Amino acid sequence: MEITGRSLIGQSDIQLDGKPVYAVNPATGETLEPAYHCGGIDEVNRACDLADKAKQVFRVTSLEERAVFLETIASEIEALGDVLVQRCMQETGLPQARIEGERGRTCGQLRLFASVVRAGEWLDARVETAMPDRSPLPRADLRQQSIALGPVAVFGASNFPLAFSVAGGDTASALAAGCPVVVKAHSAHPGTSELVGRAVQSAVAKCNLPEGVFSLLYGSGSELGQALVMDHRIKAVGFTGSRSGGIALTVAAQSRPEPIPVYAEMSSINPVFLLPNALETNAQELATGFVGSLAMGAGQFCTNPGLIIALRGEALDRFLSTVVSTISEVAAQTMLTPGIHRAYVNGVEALSANENVRLLGCGKDGEQPNLCQAAVFVASASDFLVDERLQDEVFGSCSLVVECEDMAQVLSVALKLEGQLTATLQMNDDDLAHAQFLLPTLEEKAGRVMVNGWPTGVEVCHSMVHGGPFPATSDSRSTSVGSSAIFRFLRPVCYQNLPQALLPKNLRDDELSKVSHLWDGKRV
Amino acid sequence: MEITGRSLIGQSDIQLDGKPVYAVNPATGETLEPAYHCGGIDEVNRACDLADKAKQVFRVTSLEERAVFLETIASEIEALGDVLVQRCMQETGLPQARIEGERGRTCGQLRLFASVVRAGEWLDARVETAMPDRSPLPRADLRQQSIALGPVAVFGASNFPLAFSVAGGDTASALAAGCPVVVKAHSAHPGTSELVGRAVQSAVAKCNLPEGVFSLLYGSGSELGQALVMDHRIKAVGFTGSRSGGIALTVAAQSRPEPIPVYAEMSSINPVFLLPNALETNAQELATGFVGSLAMGAGQFCTNPGLIIALRGEALDRFLSTVVSTISEVAAQTMLTPGIHRAYVNGVEALSANENVRLLGCGKDGEQPNLCQAAVFVASASDFLVDERLQDEVFGSCSLVVECEDMAQVLSVALKLEGQLTATLQMNDDDLAHAQFLLPTLEEKAGRVMVNGWPTGVEVCHSMVHGGPFPATSDSRSTSVGSSAIFRFLRPVCYQNLPQALLPKNLRDDELSKVSHLWDGKRV
Structure with a gap:
């Protein structure tokens, strides 16, 4: 896999001519080729348009299709081999063992979300069947499941160039929820971002998904980042970084004609x-x-x-x-x-x-x-x-x-x-x-x-909460690590009196037994 | 039960001397006694101080205690008898059958939440036990449950003087979650609000709960309402009303040093x-x-x-x-x-x-x-x-x-x-x-x-979603009707390596089997 300096929009890779940004090797001060040219509103538009076009197809992919997609991303990242590790070391100054460990964690995280998607707990399926003879009023057939919010903007973190970046926890959980993702690469590790982005892009193609499921853009937070959050097609934001950065994105998201949730993990002294x-x-x-x-x-x-x-x-x-x-x-x-x-x-x-x-x-x-x-x-x-x-x-x-x-x-x-x-x-x-x-x-x-432990070291599992009251995060009801991270990108929909043929597949009588659900309020 | 015009702060009832507000019988234009005098920052302070003092005791009440409390509120409302129905008719112009039906719905809703509390699904309990021999790193014992956000401000709606008001869906779900509630009464039905408030106050006393679990204030939205949302002890807001009112509360809540979630149900043309x-x-x-x-x-x-x-x-x-x-x-x-x-x-x-x-x-x-x-x-x-x-x-x-x-x-x-x-x-x-x-x-x-139905008529059940994308609500991830409404007032906490004696009761080995939970990611 070559490092080219190009932005990835859907299945295209695009050579821009905006302001060039170079990675710097922090251990030596050396500038690293190639240049990454900043995108702007046009690139945001193209990526969001593709994401919007992809959203309906992607959110109704079967549990198995979506799980395989996440597993394919993991395999494609592993297939990058040593090129990824070497570039990441150059861009971050982190030692090889740490990068390799983080790669393992990143791929493990993608596979965890594959298992989460398959298990279907995230659907929060609920059923109350019709009671046509109830008095004084009959009850209609009522079913509920959670659906994807829509395209999600992800801002990679500097300190986990793999596990909290292009294919990190935010991206993995958003894709698991059925949301297309547009990533703004962190400018500290653009080459690492490109390599991982190409792995995701390749997984999208291999799984025959619509190309808009994933794009990777480069640019400044105050221009490209703000434009991304303000785009009306974006329905949620994942961010890990500084308190000022997180607050700026939250304020922007709240100022939209349609405000959207921002999951910013910001500041904690533990x-x-x-x-x-x-x-x-x-x-x-x-x-x-x-x-x-x-x-x-x-x-x-x-x-x-x-x-x-x-x-x-x-x-x-x-x-x-x-x-x-x-x-x-x-x-x-x-x-x-x-x-x-x-x-x-x-x-x-x-x-x-x-x-x-x-x-x-x-x-x-x-x-x-x-x-x-x-x-x-x-x-x-x-x-x-x-x-x-x-x-x-x-x-x-x-x-x-x-x-x-x-x-x-x-x-x-x-x-x-x-x-x-x-x-x-x-x-x-x-x-x-x-x-x-x-x-x-x-x-x-x-x-x-x-x-009797120390807070560094965060297990990626079902019981983990990597979140907390403000300013640790912008939304204490959520976690950005662990399987519950998927809930950030979902919302419930109730289906009243729908014929079986119209119901979402997972809520149909013949599919219901495959996932955990509440039947008249009782867990089945 | 007498109608006095007093504010209810904890177990006290207080005669204020602020601006008087009277209910009006919309069918006749007649002004209804008594006057309700507006509270201000002092009353907000007293109610929030009591709520803050009550929060830790209230949120760790047992599932049974909290369920009985909700059921007691329902019984106390029923015990108000015809006084409530008559006053509510006078204040709203709604017919008797509608008020009686709504009272039934309100009490049914409280009892539904009692059953929800007992079932314990809302805890979202999760356990991953220790793996001390795992390589390369051991895994600690990790458990998760949801806990109450803290005191909640509830703004009653005009159009459901019982079911979306003082002891309506927002209050019922917040109390079910373990959150003390401070209600701002809707000025259209102050007497109805007082009667229901006294029923809740009486239930607090009968259940030996700390008095700060519930207060009821009167005043204007732009003064008392804003002061309530800005109080640092308030951790979430429930609101049903106009789009402009909901947006004003959301903006206020976001401008706090610690922003808090606002669940505003606002505007929909269905x-x-x-x-x-x-x-x-x-x-x-x-x-x-x-x-x-x-x-x-x-x-x-x-x-x-x-x-x-x-x-x-x-x-x-x-x-x-x-x-x-x-x-x-x-x-x-x-x-x-x-x-x-x-x-x-x-x-x-x-x-x-x-x-x-x-x-x-x-x-x-x-x-x-x-x-x-x-x-x-x-x-x-x-x-x-x-x-x-x-x-x-x-x-x-x-x-x-x-x-x-x-x-x-x-x-x-x-x-x-x-x-x-x-x-x-x-x-x-x-x-x-x-x-x-x-x-x-x-x-x-x-x-x-x-x-093939009409949207009026909302079943209070487990599969209901009374929510939706902006501007229907300020948070599409939530519902204000049905058992899922409880999730609005909860946040997850992870407990790592806690001895059994320190763990929350519901997560201890000998209690876990009583509630549905995820064990190593599998539903038990």
Whole structure:
């Protein structure tokens, strides 16, 4: 597979002549060929027109056809082989093992959604049969299933160039729901995007689907991205990125004549509470675990532990002292882009300049460009409670430890938190009462509550919630990881008194037994 | 039970001294005692503070406790007896049988949600047990359930003083989800609201729930209503009413530091397609069915058939001629409020003045105040396709017939429609191909598609969807009638590696078998 610099609109690949954008190897600063020329309103129009033409055919493909399509995308991505891994390493500075692991996760995710489509739970099929003799009024035959919302715009993330990008979770779940997808490639990894886009394009052709099921565009967020969200044929948006970017898309989507849902996963500092007995017993182990989670992948995860909350005292001092010694050994790692590196340096500088905060310890520095030097800061809970800047996410290996006077103050800190993707309790059996004291608040603040683990590492499965109250996401009722992600792109339709020949296939009497459904309110 | 004019905040009833508002008997123009004094920011603050204090206790009540609470509300409403029916008739001009029927529906709805709570489907429980030996990485124990969003603001509707008001569908589903509710009473039926509010208040006390589970406030939409939606403790909004009102609340909710979901059911003209063979065979029957649906309850239903689409020709002429003769016999009926009557008259006048439209026929007029004189207009499809005013909802017994040249033009009309609550096909066996031609578009335009019925009359059941794309509602992924309405007020939380003692009760090993759940992705 060749890397050409072209946009993919349906089955065409198109050489544009807009402003050229090049990928940069963040480890070397080297510019990578070829140029990717920005598209504009014309390309948005063409892609959305094709998506609109494809939507009715695509949303009524059989469960099996759609599952095979998702599996074909996975095979086509695997068939790209080492070309994909090498290009992705060049564009992101991420190590080979990480890219290969992420490719496995991406293909596994596509296959999970294939199994989800086949199982048919997502249809939420419901039936109430006619009661013509009911008094005072007869009841008509009533059936319900969920249908695809329509074409979805997906904005790839910088930090997962495969798993949250062109064929990542948003695309996989939207396609699984029966929605055509128009992706705006992240400009940090255009070549990786093109390769994966060509794999999807090839799967569309192999499965004889209408070409508008998938397009891949390049361009700036403020022009092409906005135009995409404002296009009347787009019916939902998936986004992973910054808080400002997510809010801008949400505002745009709400300003349309027909507002549409935006699923933006934006900002989270993932508080970890070190409960007193666990801290007393395990201060050193907790410190090394924490630094390991913090430093992983230069801290470039949405679930990076950016906030530690614990009681002031001797046990916390032991924890902090081990953090200092452990972090001092952490090698600087290349960040994904010069822009992300710049934002990280600015964030660390802002904390350093904040008089409510003291620097606890740092990782190693280095000579190469775009290195992330890990940093941990400390603040008192009383300062944290009044200084809202201390909740700003610093994307990278940076974290803040908040020292509390007592458990009541720990609860005050929890109550003060903005919405989060995760909240973690480090505890042992003797901390149960403390955990019960905090848990109701943590459930209300976060989409995932965990015990004795670290928030980095998100299992792709049926029980996962990678979401949470604002600003973690723009819609706390949803998840962007795991099989429930499909529900973001569906809406229910009730069919009243339709003859069997008109009913959607899955709701017909002879097909109903194939999927889980509610019959008169009872699960069958 | 006495009618006092007081606001209900938790278990208190409070005599305010703000601007007084009186109900008006629309049939006589008579002002009804007592005065209801408008609340403001202080009352919003007190109600939201109590709701916030109640939320954690209320959301973890057992399934049985919450079900009994809903059933107790129903019994308390029934115990109000004839006082409620009489007051409601005075405030709405609706006949006794309608009010009694609506009371039955309201209590049935509460009991349906009690059964929904007990069944536990709404928990969407999911479990993936730990795989400590999995390679390359172990899997933690992961469980998911949905939890209540938090306090919900409910805005009662004018046209269902019981079923869509203080203890109507929004309140019932929010309470079922475990959310405290703060209701802003509709100013058209304050006494009815107080009586029902006292029934709910009494149920809260009888069930020993925290008082903040329910409050009832009076005031203007632009002051008290806005203050309620802007209060940081409110986490979702349920609304049924006008398009402008729903959009204003949505904009306010989006402008909060923490945006929240608004479920506004707003505007729908409920197109009915008379397919050629059904029209040919049944023109007269269709005409009388149509006028019956149009005139029912002075047309004051969200699902009133405001648009008829058919092919021009002799069969349509027969239909129209029967419409003229039938509607001429329709007696004028009292509308709910002077404001609604004024809007109806203005809407009919606007159509009469529109040169693209001709008046087909009218119902009888009368001498009493606030009467709805039914009216049917006709326009050509070519005019309909270019004149967007013809899609404006005229709330009341007013409808527009659109004459098309051929089925392609019928499809063009369908494609031009805004989002709808319902879309109806009148058809016989010979119309199957026509129906198949239109159905995919109707599914995309409406929340409920029906055959050979009339859209008025909404069954409260598990398969119902009373929702639809904008502007029918602000969130097409939801319904405000039927058991799925509960999902509007829930969000998923994942629990990772929690000891049994910390897990929510319904997710513990010894409780799981009591509710339907996904185990490793398989339905159990």
